[in-house]
Amino acid sequence: MDQRLLTFRLLQVFRQVVQHGSITAASRALHLTQPTVSLQLKKLSDAVGTPLVDYQQQKLQLTAAGELLYQAAQDIDDRLSELRFQLSQQQSGSIGSISLAVVNTAQYLLPELLAAFYQDYPAVQVTLHIGNRARILERFEQQQDHLYLFSHPPSGDHVHAKPVVRNPLYLVAPLTHWAAKQSKLSFQQLKTERFLLREPGSATRMIFDTWLSSQAIELAHSMQIETNEAIRLSVSAGLGLAVLSAHTLQLPHDRLVILPVQGFPLSSHWYLVRHANKRLPPAAMRLQQFIEQSLAKWHDPLGV
Structure with a gap:
């Protein structure tokens, strides 16, 4: 690697390409043309002496050398930020x-x-x-x-x-739902209801799925919705039941009720x-x- 050819600007361009996932997106963020960004990336690869990125199925991927350089670029940026902080702290607190x-x-x-x-x-x-x-x-x-x-x-x-x-997860229903009037419920009484679920991979979904598996329960009807806010409003409108974090609920303003179901709230x-x-x-x-x-x-x- 020829350190004399490395510049902060080249490292900045490289970081933007990695973080935006493409040369096109990085060029927009940097207000540069695509050829300019591509040329900067090539200069950096030449300085390091090995390719930094490659493309697999048209998706930009870092090489092993690219991973190491990205880590070093991040460290340099953090140290410079810390230096700016320390210098400013001397002047203004x-x-x-x-x-x-x-x-x-x-x-x-x-x-x-x-x-x-x-x-x-x-x-x-x-x-x-x-x-x-x-x-x-x-x-x-x-x-x-x-x-x-x-x-x-x-x-x-x-x-x-x-x-x-703590992030307790509660089972909620519309105020008009039949279960809202019950003082005690088992999940078996509810498993045929429509459940509004976050996308696979969300933490709430993973915890709820794990609990269902531990109870050997399969839901009969479900609907996937990507945000907790949309789920909360959908429950209030009567679209179905849902498991939501206590932090997302806005009682008593929400037109929904927490159901007294055995095993709930789920702990997280x-x-x-x-x-x-x-x-x-x-x-x-x-x-x-x-x-x-x-x-x-x-x-x-x-x-x-």
Whole structure:
């Protein structure tokens, strides 16, 4: 590798190509032409002395060398960000930039939490990314953010995950449903009902599927809906029953009721996660500590 040919600009272009998954998308993000980005990528490959990307079934993939260079580029960017923070801290006190990524359900936890954090650290800038589990997992593997909130964290030696708050999952029904008037129910009484489910791979879906399997129960009717908000509104409208996190429910404003079903609520937790290979700047460490301390005080307001 010829280090004399490496530049921060080449590494920036490379990072954008990896994170956007294509030269076309990276060129739009960088406001450059596709040929320019392709040429920059070739210069970087020449400097390293080996190809950094290849294409499998028309999808951009990193080579082994590309993986190593991407990790180094991420480390360099983090160290430079930390240097900027330290230099600024000497002049103006506690400031910094944090990238936080959470799965869809966790968005209900964040507004009050971040509002309280900003009261203590008004000069810290937090960028919040929200997506389904597959998207946030992709961001985690690419180390695009400092901290993550998962209800079912990824696995591996590169994962640092700490449970920070309970995430009970309740079985809910419309107010007009016949089961809403019952004081005690078994799931067998409900298994022929239509259930509104998140997409396969979501944490709520995985926990519910695991519970169904442990009880040797198969649902007779189901409908897949991609967001908890849409599921909550659909239950209120009478479309079916659903298993939802206590954090997503807005009782008594929702036109739905929690069913007293044996075995529910299902137990789960939210996890604060970071990538072991990504350095946390001081501002991110402050946010990590703040989240852990704040959520440790949370209790289930439904408690049924």
